[in-house]
Amino acid sequence: MSEQIAFSQVSFSYGTKPILDSFDFFVExxxxxxxxxxxxxxxxxxxxxxxxxxxxxxxxxRIGKEAVEKRLGKIGYMPQRDLLMPWRTVVENAALPLEIQxxxxxxxxxxxxxxxxxxxxxxxxxxxxxxxxGGMRQRVSFLRALLFGSKIMLLDEPFSALDGITRLxxxxxxxxxxxxxxxxxxxxxxxxxxAILMANRVILLxxxxxxxxxxxxxxxxxxxxxxSRNLAEFLTVREQIWQLLRQAVRDQGQLQGxxxxxxx
Amino acid sequence: xxxxxxxxxxGVSLGLFLLVWEAGCRLLAIPPFILPPPSAVILxxxxxxxxxxxxxxxxxxxxxxxxxxxxIFFGSLLxxxxxxxxxxERIVYPYIVISQTIPIIALSPVFILWFGYDLSGKIxxxxxxxxxxxxxxxxxxxxxxxxxxxxxxxxxxxxxxQIFTKLQLPASLPAFFSGLKVAATYSVSGATIGxxxxxxxxxxxxxxxxxxxxxxxxxxxxxLLLSLLGMLLxxxxxxxxxxxxxxxxxxxxxxRRK
Numbered sequence: 001m002s003e004q005i006a007f008s009q010v011s012f013s014y015g016t017k018p019i020l021d022s023f024d025f026f027v028e029x030x031x032x033x034x035x036x037x038x039x040x041x042x043x044x045x046x047x048x049x050x051x052x053x054x055x056x057x058x059x060x061x062r063i064g065k066e067a068v069e070k071r072l073g074k075i076g077y078m079p080q081r082d083l084l085m086p087w088r089t090v091v092e093n094a095a096l097p098l099e100i101q102x103x104x105x106x107x108x109x110x111x112x113x114x115x116x117x118x119x120x121x122x123x124x125x126x127x128x129x130x131x132x133x134g135g136m137r138q139r140v141s142f143l144r145a146l147l148f149g150s151k152i153m154l155l156d157e158p159f160s161a162l163d164g165i166t167r168l169x170x171x172x173x174x175x176x177x178x179x180x181x182x183x184x185x186x187x188x189x190x191x192x193x194x195a196i197l198m199a200n201r202v203i204l205l206x207x208x209x210x211x212x213x214x215x216x217x218x219x220x221x222x223x224x225x226x227x228s229r230n231l232a233e234f235l236t237v238r239e240q241i242w243q244l245l246r247q248a249v250r251d252q253g254q255l256q257g258x259x260x261x262x263x264x
Numbered sequence: 265x266x267x268x269x270x271x272x273x274x275g276v277s278l279g280l281f282l283l284v285w286e287a288g289c290r291l292l293a294i295p296p297f298i299l300p301p302p303s304a305v306i307l308x309x310x311x312x313x314x315x316x317x318x319x320x321x322x323x324x325x326x327x328x329x330x331x332x333x334x335x336i337f338f339g340s341l342l343x344x345x346x347x348x349x350x351x352x353e354r355i356v357y358p359y360i361v362i363s364q365t366i367p368i369i370a371l372s373p374v375f376i377l378w379f380g381y382d383l384s385g386k387i388x389x390x391x392x393x394x395x396x397x398x399x400x401x402x403x404x405x406x407x408x409x410x411x412x413x414x415x416x417x418x419x420x421x422x423x424x425x426q427i428f429t430k431l432q433l434p435a436s437l438p439a440f441f442s443g444l445k446v447a448a449t450y451s452v453s454g455a456t457i458g459x460x461x462x463x464x465x466x467x468x469x470x471x472x473x474x475x476x477x478x479x480x481x482x483x484x485x486x487x488l489l490l491s492l493l494g495m496l497l498x499x500x501x502x503x504x505x506x507x508x509x510x511x512x513x514x515x516x517x518x519x520r521r522k
Contacts, residue, residue: 051419073421083416087434087510096430097420128514148420 003062004029004184005050005075005152010059011209012049018209019045022059025203025213029151032178032185034195036241037205038249043188046205047154050186051077063152076150076183080157082141084129090116090140091125097148112147118180119143135166142174146181155187159194168226171197175224192245193229196237204241206248214244300481305488308481316470321489323466327383327455328493331390335447339398340440346399347406347432364396372461386458386466393454394447398440405439406432434510441505448497452490467493 006026012019019042027033035043048054049061052071060067063074084093091112098108116122119139129137138158145153158174159167171194178185178198189195195202196218204214219233228234282302288294289301296304309316342360346353368375368389379385409432417427459468467486474482506512 048415053415053418072418075419077416077419079412079416081412083410083413085413085431085434087513096417099430100417100420100422100426128517130514 003027004031004064005186006062007049007056008059008062010049010056010061012045012054012056013209014045020049020056021209021211023210023213027152027184027186029184030182031201032187032199034199034202035186035188035205036190036192036195036202036245037210038245039190041205041208042210043205044156046210047077047156047186047188050154051075074150074152076145076148076153078141078145078153078155078158080160082129082137084137084140084144086129089126089128090121090132093129094140094144094147097144101149112143115143115147133166134162135170138162138170139173142177146177146183150183152184153186155185157188157190160190167194172225174198175222179222192238192241196234196241197224197226197228202237202241204244204248206244207251216240297478297480300484304481305484308479309485309488312482312485316467316485316489319465320467320470320486321493323463324452324455324459324468324490325493327386327390327458327466328451328497330383331387331454332394332447332451332497334387334391335394335398335451336444339395339443340402343399343402343406346403353403360396360399363392366392368392368457369461376462381462381464385461386455386463389458389461390451390454393450393457397443397446397450399443401443401446402436402440405436408439409435437509438505438511441501441509444504445498445501448501449494451497452494456490 003026007023010023010025011021025046035046037043045054049056050071052068052074055069061071062068063071068074085096088096091109094112094115095105095108098111099105103111113122113125116125119142121136121139121143124132124136129140132140138161142158145155155174159170162170175198185198187195187198199218202216202218204216206214216237218237220228220231286301286303289296289299300308342352342356346356375385375388379388413431413435414427417431422430455466456468456471459466460472463469467490471483471486471490474480474486506515
């Protein structure tokens with residue numbers, strides 16, 4: 001396995017508020033990594049850095065083997081809100097990244113139509129986002145991020161807006177998509193169970209600024225299902241994460257006097 | 265309430281209103297130069313149809329359409345420029361607001377000096393009336409584009425032209441059409457006032473002359489036409505929005521299914 005994306009000695013601050021300090025992080029090709037941490041610690045900032053919306057103050061971010069400064073357009077990004085354009089149909093929304101890359105509209109839409117059955121959306125090709133359920137909208141958003149063609153996907157709390165049952169369904173569905181596509185996936189989540197269920201490794205971000213993250217491997221074979229939550233290994237990892245998180249929140253509270261601003 | 269019953273309610277209330285007006289004029293024996301009954305207005309409209317429809321309506325329509333087109337073209341262009349450059353916004357925005365605080369009637373002598381009695385003076389006043397709503401709503405529509413959506417398009421590698429055409433332009437169209445609806449109704453007032461300042465034709469000119477001669481029915485006939493013109497323009501913009509705003513695609517789809 002080789003490194004797909006890596007942060008080395010990255011520092012970043014918002015104005016005077018430091019978010020990352022000499023931060024190291026890597027994800028291997030085909031890996032699924034979950035990022036978890038107290039809210040307001042800067043997880044989304046990490047994604048904006050990875051996607052190229054922000055540039056590090058110092059250090060570099062490598063994609064593949066080399067440091068890449070212009071990362072915009074190189075990494076698939078699935079935001080927390082689905083951000084579908086209400087005036088575009090399912091097909092037109094999903095075809096957007098292909099259009100931006102310069103593919104002719106007809107070809108782009110045909111390519112989307114070919115993909116829809118895998119997403120259970122073939123009957124909704126010409127529906128507008130307003131006519132879809134939350135789960136369907138997230139699947140369109142995922143398809144849009146995937147069609148973009150990057151081997152790396154950033155998923156920012158993809159299921160946080162969904163109800164409990166839909167969420168469980170979507171987790172299993174995403175695991176399946178990950179195994180079928182062989183993409184590298186990095187997911188931010190607030191849900192410890194979700195973080196463990198999906199990932200090879202769970203990375204726990206803590207401290208202000210974030211320096212060295214804790215890292216836990218999840219020793220459970222794929223394919224995993226919702227039932228994997230009952231395995232002893234799962235429960236052990238969950239307990240470890242819970243302890244670390246509690247400690248992290250306590251440390252953060254002491255550092256900031258509980259007055260920290262939430263930066264997502 | 266569906267569309268048909270809305271029309272029905274309006275028809276009934278309008279009929280009642282005209283009936284009360286007509287009856288009031290007759291029963292109270294109000295002199296027609298104070299308040300003419302609707303029947304007299306219609307009669308006058310019929311008698312003067314050649315002058316009103318053939319000459320004056322045409323002249324006013326010309327001013328309205330040219331003025332409105334100038335406002336749409338330069339107004340949206342300016343809104344785009346303000347959205348692209350903060351410097352342009354900072355420089356121009358205050359003047360657009362100031363332009364709305366100028367009492368145009370008070371400036372009328374100067375306006376006549378600048379533009380003369382011909383078409384250009386009326387067009388200038390119409391533009392002054394309609395420019396503001398178009399610029400302000402279009403600019404607000406562009407500015408209100410979802411910032412996260414812009415970021416998402418950037419991560420897809422979109423350049424600023426693509427972000428403009430695929431996101432900002434379609435997202436701002438409903439706001440643009442709201443402004444255009446306001447502007448369409450204002451445009452008729454603008455042209456009328458322009459004609460009051462000095463003109464030789466047009467419905468505003470005609471109405472002013474009629475009121476000077478105490479011909480209230482003729483004045484009301486011209487006002488009726490102006491009002492109908494404003495409503496027609498408003499309705500047309502509504503239809504345009506329905507056809508061209510991408511947000512209406514969902515509505516259009518529902519209509520097709522029925």
